[in-house]
Amino acid sequence: MPTEEKIELPKSLLEFIDLWRDKPGNLIMILHKTQEHYGYIPRAAAIELAKNLDVPLAKVYGVITFYHFFKLKKPGKNIISVCMGTACYIKGAGDLMAECETLLGCGVNCTTDDEEFSLQGVRCVGCCGLAPLITVGDEVYGKLSADDLPEILAKYRSK
Template sequence: MDIDTMDVEQIRKDVDEICKPWEGRPGNLIMILHEIQNRYSYVPRRISFEVAKHLSIPLARIYEVITFYNYFKLTPPGKHIVSVCMGTACYLKGAPTLVEAMGNHLGIKPGETTPDKNFYLQVVRCLGCCGLAPVITVGQKVYSGVKPEQVPAILAEYK
Protein backbone atom coordinates (compact mmCIF):
# COMPACT_ATOMS: atom_id res chain seq x y z
CA MET A 1 0.00 0.00 0.00
CA ASP A 2 1.57 3.27 -1.09
CA ILE A 3 0.42 6.09 1.14
CA ASP A 4 1.80 8.78 -1.20
CA THR A 5 -0.68 7.89 -3.92
CA MET A 6 -3.54 6.95 -1.63
CA ASP A 7 -6.81 8.75 -2.14
CA VAL A 8 -7.36 11.45 0.48
CA GLU A 9 -10.87 10.14 1.15
CA GLN A 10 -9.43 6.73 1.94
CA ILE A 11 -6.90 8.31 4.30
CA ARG A 12 -9.69 10.15 6.11
CA LYS A 13 -11.65 6.96 6.37
CA ASP A 14 -8.68 5.12 7.84
CA VAL A 15 -7.96 7.90 10.31
CA ASP A 16 -11.60 8.00 11.42
CA GLU A 17 -11.49 4.28 12.00
CA ILE A 18 -8.22 4.43 13.92
CA CYS A 19 -9.22 7.37 16.11
CA LYS A 20 -12.76 6.26 16.85
CA PRO A 21 -12.11 3.91 19.80
CA TRP A 22 -9.91 6.59 21.35
CA GLU A 23 -12.20 9.56 20.87
CA GLY A 24 -12.63 11.73 23.93
CA ARG A 25 -10.17 9.72 25.97
CA PRO A 26 -7.49 11.97 27.43
CA GLY A 27 -3.90 11.15 26.56
CA ASN A 28 -4.90 9.16 23.50
CA LEU A 29 -2.23 10.39 21.07
CA ILE A 30 0.42 7.75 21.75
CA MET A 31 -2.12 4.93 21.53
CA ILE A 32 -3.40 6.31 18.20
CA LEU A 33 0.18 6.43 16.91
CA HIS A 34 0.63 2.80 17.91
CA GLU A 35 -2.50 1.90 15.93
CA ILE A 36 -1.16 3.78 12.92
CA GLN A 37 2.21 2.07 13.07
CA ASN A 38 0.54 -1.33 13.46
CA ARG A 39 -1.41 -0.70 10.31
CA TYR A 40 1.16 0.96 8.05
CA SER A 41 4.40 -0.24 9.72
CA TYR A 42 5.40 3.41 10.18
CA VAL A 43 3.73 6.77 10.81
CA PRO A 44 3.23 8.36 7.37
CA ARG A 45 3.21 12.15 7.15
CA ARG A 46 -0.07 12.27 5.27
CA ILE A 47 -1.74 10.27 8.01
CA SER A 48 -0.30 12.55 10.70
CA PHE A 49 -1.81 15.55 8.88
CA GLU A 50 -5.27 14.01 9.05
CA VAL A 51 -4.85 12.93 12.66
CA ALA A 52 -3.92 16.50 13.57
CA LYS A 53 -7.14 17.73 11.96
CA HIS A 54 -9.20 14.98 13.47
CA LEU A 55 -7.95 15.61 17.01
CA SER A 56 -7.75 19.40 16.50
CA ILE A 57 -4.13 19.55 17.58
CA PRO A 58 -1.13 21.11 15.81
CA LEU A 59 0.95 18.79 13.64
CA ALA A 60 3.96 19.71 15.78
CA ARG A 61 2.27 18.06 18.78
CA ILE A 62 2.29 14.78 16.86
CA TYR A 63 5.84 15.14 15.60
CA GLU A 64 7.24 16.04 19.01
CA VAL A 65 5.90 12.74 20.27
CA ILE A 66 6.97 10.61 17.28
CA THR A 67 10.52 11.95 17.38
CA PHE A 68 10.85 11.50 21.14
CA TYR A 69 10.03 7.81 21.26
CA ASN A 70 12.34 5.25 19.65
CA TYR A 71 9.49 2.95 18.77
CA PHE A 72 7.88 5.14 16.11
CA LYS A 73 9.24 5.15 12.58
CA LEU A 74 8.94 8.03 10.14
CA THR A 75 9.93 6.07 7.04
CA PRO A 76 8.63 2.73 5.82
CA PRO A 77 10.77 -0.19 6.96
CA GLY A 78 11.39 -3.17 4.70
CA LYS A 79 9.04 -6.12 4.46
CA HIS A 80 10.84 -8.11 7.14
CA ILE A 81 12.00 -6.31 10.26
CA VAL A 82 15.17 -7.84 11.64
CA SER A 83 15.80 -6.86 15.25
CA VAL A 84 19.02 -7.64 17.04
CA CYS A 85 18.57 -7.47 20.81
CA MET A 86 21.20 -5.33 22.51
CA GLY A 87 20.18 -5.96 26.11
CA THR A 88 23.06 -6.52 28.51
CA ALA A 89 22.88 -10.31 28.43
CA CYS A 90 22.81 -10.38 24.63
CA TYR A 91 25.59 -7.79 24.50
CA LEU A 92 27.85 -9.93 26.70
CA LYS A 93 27.09 -13.00 24.63
CA GLY A 94 28.05 -11.49 21.31
CA ALA A 95 25.17 -9.35 20.00
CA PRO A 96 27.61 -6.78 18.52
CA THR A 97 29.08 -9.49 16.26
CA LEU A 98 25.54 -10.34 15.12
CA VAL A 99 24.86 -6.73 14.16
CA GLU A 100 28.07 -6.76 12.18
CA ALA A 101 27.25 -10.06 10.48
CA MET A 102 23.73 -8.86 9.63
CA GLY A 103 25.04 -5.57 8.30
CA ASN A 104 27.69 -7.27 6.17
CA HIS A 105 25.28 -9.82 4.81
CA LEU A 106 22.56 -7.31 3.95
CA GLY A 107 24.87 -4.44 3.04
CA ILE A 108 23.06 -1.98 5.31
CA LYS A 109 23.52 -0.35 8.69
CA PRO A 110 21.03 -0.54 11.58
CA GLY A 111 18.11 1.78 10.85
CA GLU A 112 18.31 1.13 7.12
CA THR A 113 16.30 -0.88 4.60
CA THR A 114 17.80 -3.03 1.85
CA PRO A 115 17.43 -1.58 -1.70
CA ASP A 116 14.95 -4.34 -2.60
CA LYS A 117 12.90 -3.28 0.46
CA ASN A 118 12.92 -6.83 1.79
CA PHE A 119 14.80 -6.31 5.07
CA TYR A 120 14.94 -3.56 7.65
CA LEU A 121 17.69 -3.91 10.24
CA GLN A 122 17.38 -2.47 13.72
CA VAL A 123 19.10 -2.76 17.06
CA VAL A 124 16.59 -2.96 19.91
CA ARG A 125 16.70 -2.65 23.65
CA CYS A 126 16.04 -5.72 25.70
CA LEU A 127 13.42 -8.09 24.29
CA GLY A 128 13.25 -9.83 27.66
CA CYS A 129 14.51 -13.23 26.52
CA CYS A 130 17.81 -12.85 28.35
CA GLY A 131 17.94 -16.53 29.24
CA LEU A 132 18.27 -17.38 25.56
CA ALA A 133 20.84 -14.73 24.66
CA PRO A 134 21.86 -13.65 22.12
CA VAL A 135 18.45 -13.21 20.55
CA ILE A 136 17.27 -11.83 17.23
CA THR A 137 13.78 -11.56 15.81
CA VAL A 138 12.64 -11.54 12.21
CA GLY A 139 9.08 -10.26 12.21
CA GLN A 140 7.41 -12.14 15.06
CA LYS A 141 9.77 -15.10 15.01
CA VAL A 142 12.42 -15.30 17.72
CA TYR A 143 15.80 -16.95 17.18
CA SER A 144 17.81 -17.75 20.28
CA GLY A 145 21.48 -18.48 20.93
CA VAL A 146 22.34 -17.14 17.50
CA LYS A 147 25.92 -17.32 16.19
CA PRO A 148 27.19 -15.01 13.44
CA GLU A 149 27.71 -17.94 11.06
CA GLN A 150 23.98 -18.77 11.27
CA VAL A 151 22.97 -15.35 9.97
CA PRO A 152 22.92 -16.18 6.21
CA ALA A 153 20.78 -19.27 6.76
CA ILE A 154 18.27 -17.41 8.94
CA LEU A 155 17.90 -14.57 6.47
CA ALA A 156 17.58 -17.04 3.57
CA GLU A 157 14.24 -18.14 5.08
CA TYR A 158 12.82 -14.74 4.15
CA LYS A 159 14.16 -14.28 0.61
Protein backbone atom coordinates (compact mmCIF):
# COMPACT_ATOMS: atom_id res chain seq x y z
CA MET A 1 0.00 0.00 0.00
CA PRO A 2 1.45 3.42 -0.94
CA THR A 3 2.38 5.74 1.91
CA GLU A 4 0.43 8.95 2.30
CA GLU A 5 2.25 12.06 1.09
CA LYS A 6 2.89 14.58 3.86
CA ILE A 7 2.63 18.31 3.41
CA GLU A 8 3.36 21.25 5.65
CA LEU A 9 0.83 24.02 5.20
CA PRO A 10 2.46 27.40 4.56
CA LYS A 11 2.49 30.00 7.32
CA SER A 12 0.18 32.33 5.37
CA LEU A 13 -2.43 29.57 5.07
CA LEU A 14 -2.14 28.64 8.76
CA GLU A 15 -2.67 32.32 9.67
CA PHE A 16 -5.73 32.42 7.40
CA ILE A 17 -7.09 29.27 9.07
CA ASP A 18 -6.66 30.89 12.50
CA LEU A 19 -8.48 34.00 11.25
CA TRP A 20 -11.43 31.93 9.95
CA ARG A 21 -11.44 29.04 12.46
CA ASP A 22 -14.58 30.10 14.39
CA LYS A 23 -16.50 31.86 11.61
CA PRO A 24 -19.50 30.44 9.74
CA GLY A 25 -18.54 29.13 6.29
CA ASN A 26 -14.93 28.74 7.38
CA LEU A 27 -14.27 25.50 5.48
CA ILE A 28 -15.27 26.95 2.11
CA MET A 29 -13.18 30.08 2.66
CA ILE A 30 -10.19 28.03 3.79
CA LEU A 31 -10.51 25.72 0.79
CA HIS A 32 -10.60 28.76 -1.52
CA LYS A 33 -7.38 30.04 0.06
CA THR A 34 -5.80 26.59 -0.19
CA GLN A 35 -6.65 26.32 -3.89
CA GLU A 36 -5.37 29.85 -4.45
CA HIS A 37 -2.03 28.74 -3.00
CA TYR A 38 -1.63 25.35 -4.73
CA GLY A 39 -3.81 25.80 -7.83
CA TYR A 40 -5.89 22.85 -6.64
CA ILE A 41 -6.53 20.97 -3.36
CA PRO A 42 -3.81 18.33 -2.92
CA ARG A 43 -4.93 15.29 -0.89
CA ALA A 44 -2.16 15.88 1.64
CA ALA A 45 -3.38 19.46 2.15
CA ALA A 46 -6.98 18.25 2.62
CA ILE A 47 -5.76 15.83 5.29
CA GLU A 48 -3.86 18.60 7.10
CA LEU A 49 -6.86 20.95 6.89
CA ALA A 50 -9.11 18.29 8.41
CA LYS A 51 -6.65 17.75 11.27
CA ASN A 52 -6.14 21.47 11.81
CA LEU A 53 -9.87 22.24 11.83
CA ASP A 54 -10.74 19.06 13.76
CA VAL A 55 -13.32 17.98 11.17
CA PRO A 56 -13.64 14.61 9.45
CA LEU A 57 -11.77 14.29 6.17
CA ALA A 58 -15.08 13.17 4.64
CA LYS A 59 -16.56 16.59 5.42
CA VAL A 60 -13.65 18.33 3.69
CA TYR A 61 -14.07 16.10 0.63
CA GLY A 62 -17.83 16.57 0.75
CA VAL A 63 -17.36 20.30 0.24
CA ILE A 64 -14.59 19.90 -2.35
CA THR A 65 -16.61 17.51 -4.49
CA PHE A 66 -19.91 19.40 -4.14
CA TYR A 67 -18.59 22.66 -5.62
CA HIS A 68 -17.28 22.49 -9.18
CA PHE A 69 -14.88 25.36 -8.49
CA PHE A 70 -12.61 23.15 -6.38
CA LYS A 71 -10.13 20.95 -8.19
CA LEU A 72 -8.61 17.72 -6.89
CA LYS A 73 -6.05 17.42 -9.68
CA LYS A 74 -3.34 19.86 -10.60
CA PRO A 75 -4.56 21.90 -13.58
CA GLY A 76 -2.54 22.44 -16.73
CA LYS A 77 -0.38 25.49 -17.24
CA ASN A 78 -3.10 27.03 -19.46
CA ILE A 79 -6.76 26.65 -18.51
CA ILE A 80 -9.12 26.78 -21.47
CA SER A 81 -12.72 27.57 -20.59
CA VAL A 82 -15.38 27.14 -23.26
CA CYS A 83 -18.43 29.25 -22.45
CA MET A 84 -21.53 27.06 -22.58
CA GLY A 85 -23.99 29.81 -21.61
CA THR A 86 -27.15 30.17 -23.68
CA ALA A 87 -25.86 32.70 -26.22
CA CYS A 88 -22.58 30.82 -26.76
CA TYR A 89 -24.32 27.46 -26.91
CA ILE A 90 -26.78 28.64 -29.54
CA LYS A 91 -23.96 30.12 -31.62
CA GLY A 92 -21.80 26.99 -31.64
CA ALA A 93 -20.02 26.46 -28.33
CA GLY A 94 -20.55 22.72 -28.70
CA ASP A 95 -18.46 22.77 -31.88
CA LEU A 96 -15.73 24.75 -30.08
CA MET A 97 -15.68 22.22 -27.25
CA ALA A 98 -15.50 19.27 -29.64
CA GLU A 99 -12.65 20.88 -31.59
CA CYS A 100 -10.74 21.69 -28.38
CA GLU A 101 -11.08 18.05 -27.32
CA THR A 102 -9.74 16.92 -30.71
CA LEU A 103 -6.86 19.40 -30.81
CA LEU A 104 -5.81 18.76 -27.22
CA GLY A 105 -6.41 15.02 -27.16
CA CYS A 106 -8.25 15.26 -23.85
CA GLY A 107 -11.83 15.57 -22.73
CA VAL A 108 -13.72 18.10 -20.69
CA ASN A 109 -12.43 18.55 -17.13
CA CYS A 110 -9.17 16.86 -18.05
CA THR A 111 -5.57 17.93 -18.45
CA THR A 112 -3.32 17.07 -21.36
CA ASP A 113 -0.63 14.47 -20.72
CA ASP A 114 2.08 17.15 -20.96
CA GLU A 115 0.19 19.25 -18.35
CA GLU A 116 0.18 22.16 -20.81
CA PHE A 117 -3.63 22.58 -21.01
CA SER A 118 -6.75 21.89 -18.97
CA LEU A 119 -10.15 22.04 -20.65
CA GLN A 120 -13.38 22.96 -18.92
CA GLY A 121 -16.88 24.12 -19.75
CA VAL A 122 -18.22 27.14 -17.88
CA ARG A 123 -21.76 28.47 -17.54
CA CYS A 124 -21.41 32.10 -18.66
CA VAL A 125 -18.44 34.40 -18.99
CA GLY A 126 -20.64 37.50 -19.27
CA CYS A 127 -19.53 38.48 -22.77
CA CYS A 128 -22.64 37.35 -24.64
CA GLY A 129 -22.04 39.85 -27.45
CA LEU A 130 -18.86 37.92 -28.31
CA ALA A 131 -20.57 34.52 -28.53
CA PRO A 132 -19.30 31.91 -28.96
CA LEU A 133 -16.14 32.35 -26.94
CA ILE A 134 -13.37 30.74 -24.99
CA THR A 135 -10.98 32.05 -22.40
CA VAL A 136 -7.39 30.95 -22.01
CA GLY A 137 -6.32 32.12 -18.58
CA ASP A 138 -7.47 35.75 -18.41
CA GLU A 139 -7.63 36.26 -22.20
CA VAL A 140 -11.03 36.26 -23.92
CA TYR A 141 -11.39 35.14 -27.55
CA GLY A 142 -14.81 35.79 -29.05
CA LYS A 143 -16.88 35.36 -32.20
CA LEU A 144 -15.02 32.14 -32.85
CA SER A 145 -15.39 29.19 -35.15
CA ALA A 146 -13.63 25.87 -34.70
CA ASP A 147 -11.19 26.96 -37.43
CA ASP A 148 -9.85 29.73 -35.16
CA LEU A 149 -8.75 27.38 -32.39
CA PRO A 150 -5.46 25.95 -33.73
CA GLU A 151 -3.95 29.44 -34.02
CA ILE A 152 -5.14 30.44 -30.56
CA LEU A 153 -3.79 27.27 -28.91
CA ALA A 154 -0.47 27.64 -30.74
CA LYS A 155 0.12 30.91 -28.86
CA TYR A 156 0.15 29.00 -25.57
CA ARG A 157 2.10 25.88 -26.47
CA SER A 158 5.53 25.70 -24.83
CA LYS A 159 8.40 25.83 -27.24
